[in-house]
Amino acid sequence: MSGRNSPGKTMAESVLYSFRRCPYAMRARMALHVSETIFETREVVLRNKPPQMLEASPKGTVPVLVLEDGTVLDESIDIMRWALDRNDPEGWLNGDDIRLLTMIDGPFKYHLDRYKYASRYDDADQQEHRAACMGILQRLEDRLDGQPFLCGPRRTLTDIAIVPFVRQFANTDRDWFDARDLPNLQRWLAGLLETSLFQDIMVKQEQWRASA
Numbered sequence: 001m002s003g004r005n006s007p008g009k010t011m012a013e014s015v016l017y018s019f020r021r022c023p024y025a026m027r028a029r030m031a032l033h034v035s036e037t038i039f040e041t042r043e044v045v046l047r048n049k050p051p052q053m054l055e056a057s058p059k060g061t062v063p064v065l066v067l068e069d070g071t072v073l074d075e076s077i078d079i080m081r082w083a084l085d086r087n088d089p090e091g092w093l094n095g096d097d098i099r100l101l102t103m104i105d106g107p108f109k110y111h112l113d114r115y116k117y118a119s120r121y122d123d124a125d126q127q128e129h130r131a132a133c134m135g136i137l138q139r140l141e142d143r144l145d146g147q148p149f150l151c152g153p154r155r156t157l158t159d160i161a162i163v164p165f166v167r168q169f170a171n172t173d174r175d176w177f178d179a180r181d182l183p184n185l186q187r188w189l190a191g192l193l194e195t196s197l198f199q200d201i202m203v204k205q206e207q208w209r210a211s212a
């Protein structure tokens with residue numbers, strides 16, 4: 001089984017600093033998992049990041065993957081591509097749509113934060129930001145018309161990199177989302193979330209603490 005947590009293990013292996021509910025960390029964990037990469041997960045608390053993580057990556061965002069040779073990958077997409085370059089049993093790299101990924105990581109994430117956490121932003125009009133997200137989701141809906149996944153008949157990197165953010169949008173007001181006329185997107189989201197891949201990477205982990 002790959003991607004397992006192995007507290008106390010002394011054998012050198014890649015280490016992933018992760019936060020269970022972070023959408024970026026989710027997509028990294030899914031790629032590591034599908035590629036059967038062996039790694040140790042270190043669950044961090046964002047307000048109390050371990051010095052070992054900050055030493056590896058001073059920018060202080062999760063996920064951070066520290067490879068056995070000390071190489072540090074601290075962008076989730078880079079972790080996904082690194083894992084899949086090594087082993088890509090489902091051909092996820094065949095669906096690496098940079099334009100779509102840039103739209104989700106850029107404008108969609110911008111509006112999602114202001115919809116989900118409107119009170120944290122002085123000037124945020126929650127409805128406006130929700131509408132802006134919906135404009136982008138409608139494009140996904142159209143793309144999923146006639147094909148089960150964003151790049152064709154099988155799930156690929158593009159689906160996996162995007163689904164945690166659509167999940168976050170949907171969960172912000174579940175009833176409202178469920179009542180939208182987005183049948184393809186709703187089917188796509190539900191299907192990906194019920195996979196064993198997603199369930200496995202969402203298993204709860206204890207906060208990691210360096211052993212003395």
Ligand SMILES: N[C@@H](CCC(=O)N[C@@H](CS)C(=O)NCC(=O)O)C(=O)O
Pocket residue numbers: 019021022023024025046047060061062063074075076077
């Ligand atoms: N571009 C980065 C973004 C990662 C990111 O922003 N992660 C958030 C958690 S979801 C984080 O660590 N934020 C720092 C903090 O909250 O202190 C990536 O793709 O890995």
